[in-house]
Amino acid sequence: MLKIVKTSLVIAATFGVSGLAQANVNEAxxxxxxxxxxxxxxxxRKKMRTVASDYRLxxxxxYSGVSCSGNSLIRTAMLSxxxxxxxxxxxxxxxxxxxxxxxxxxxxxxxxxEQGLESSPIAAVLNDRL
Numbered sequence: 001m002l003k004i005v006k007t008s009l010v011i012a013a014t015f016g017v018s019g020l021a022q023a024n025v026n027e028a029x030x031x032x033x034x035x036x037x038x039x040x041x042x043x044x045r046k047k048m049r050t051v052a053s054d055y056r057l058x059x060x061x062x063y064s065g066v067s068c069s070g071n072s073l074i075r076t077a078m079l080s081x082x083x084x085x086x087x088x089x090x091x092x093x094x095x096x097x098x099x100x101x102x103x104x105x106x107x108x109x110x111x112x113x114e115q116g117l118e119s120s121p122i123a124a125v126l127n128d129r130l
Contacts, residue, residue: 036076059093072102
């Protein structure tokens with residue numbers, strides 16, 4: 001009986017802490033869209049380093065969970081002409097994630113073609129990576 005109570009307490013504590021950690025990660029990433037839109041590469045790098053050290057998350061771990069007005073971070077960078085920030089994001093993402101479909105089912109390359117952004121320097125970095 002005592003073992004069941006201890007196990008229940010451990011499970012409850014684990015889920016309670018993970019919910020708290022999730023809220024803190026969301027707070028830490030709250031202004032990342034603004035940073036990308038402002039093309040502040042230094043601040044973006046700092047934000048990514050902070051999230052990596054505090055929560056042990058890499059860009060690929062939270063990239064799909066961040067939406068800036070319905071667009072991913074790289075798409076937001078392209079639409080905002082944020083070349084430095086967008087290039088950094090493309091370079092930090094794994095190649096397999098860059099070629100996989102995003103939330104709307106389109107890959108980045110297909111979206112770039114659809115939007116007519118092939119001449120963007122970020123699209124050139126993306127094509128070099130793939």
